[in-house]
Amino acid sequence: MLVASLVLAPLVLLPGTVGAQDDTVFATQSQIRELDRRLERIERVLDSSAMNELLQASESLTRDLRELRGEVETLRHEVNRLSTRQRDQFRHLDERVASVESGATVPDSASRDEVVELDLPDADEQAAYQTAFDDLMAGDYTTAMRKLEQFLEDYPDGSFAANAWYWLAEAKYASGEFEAALEDFERLREDFPESEKSGDALLKIGYVHFELEDFDAAREALEEVRAEYGGTTLDRLARERLQRIDQAQ
Known part of the structure; x- marks a missing residue:
């Protein structure tokens, strides 16, 4: 069992x-x-986190690019200034040599004028511009705006005037003063249409209208950028912002 x-x-x-x-x-x-x-x-x-990180990285790269472009711009102006000065020096030297060879005399007053003109090639203007630009790159937008406005009062038709208008508008844009920035970007386009900054200003006009949620005006400016600067970095940035407009509408 x-x-x-x-x-x-x-x-x-x-x-x-x-x-x-x-x-x-x-x-x-x-x-x-x-x-x-x-x-x-x-x-x-x-x-979602990865997307946010990508956006932050993109903004950081944009800031770095802006700083690098500013440095390149300053260097380009310096190179152009030195090249112009060198050409003037050789031209005046050739003229004086030719005068000596022909037996002519060069008035002492003319010689002094040439020396003064060559030794002081807008040094004050360049120094004033560089000081304001350094403040801008350091992120001190308030000081940069004040100095750029003073610069434009002192040198309204100077060699750096167009660039000063652009960076003044950039400082206002970075500070959230979109309407004031728009006026300065448009002023640059109107007064200095041949400036190298004209295309950048047009792109930023589209950006400002985007921030103001005037999407039709933003699209018009950005499409103009694409038409005028196809295949460039400006074209790519305009295309990216147009995509954001499509997503926002």
């Missing part, structure tokens, strides 16, 4: 054991589904 009881015991417990296993399998499947849902939520959060 003892042996029979031992043999039958597993058979009696078998049905209950199978039911427990079914419950365990069902619970495990439920847990897997819950984990799947949690993973999906985490992936969405990660995707």
Whole structure:
């Protein structure tokens, strides 16, 4: 009897054991589904975070690019100034040599005028511009705006006037003074249409209208950028902002 009881015991417990296993399998499947849902939520959060990081990286690169372009701009002006000065020096030297060879004399007053003209090639203007530009690059927009406005009063038709208008508008744009920035960008386009900054100003006009949520005006300016500067960095930036306009509308 003892042996029979031992043999039958597993058979009696078998049905209950199978039911427990079914419950365990069902619970495990439920847990897997819950984990799947949690993973999906985490992936969405990660995707969002990655997008934010990309946007932040893009903004950082834009700032770096602006700073580099500013430095290149300053260097370009310096090179142009030195090249012009060198050409003038050689031209005046050639004229004086030719005069000596022909037996003519060069008045002392003319010589003094030439020396003064060559030794002082808008040094004050360049120094004033560079000081304001340095403040802008350091992020001190308030001081930069004050100095640039003073610069434009002192040198309204100077070599750096167009650039001063552009960076003044940039400082206002960075400070959130969009309407004032728009006026300065448009002033640059109107008064200095041949300036190298004219295309950048047109792009920023589109940006300003975007910030003011005047999407039609923004689209018009950006499409003009694409038409005039196709295949350039300005074209690419205009295209990217147009995509944002499409998403916003």
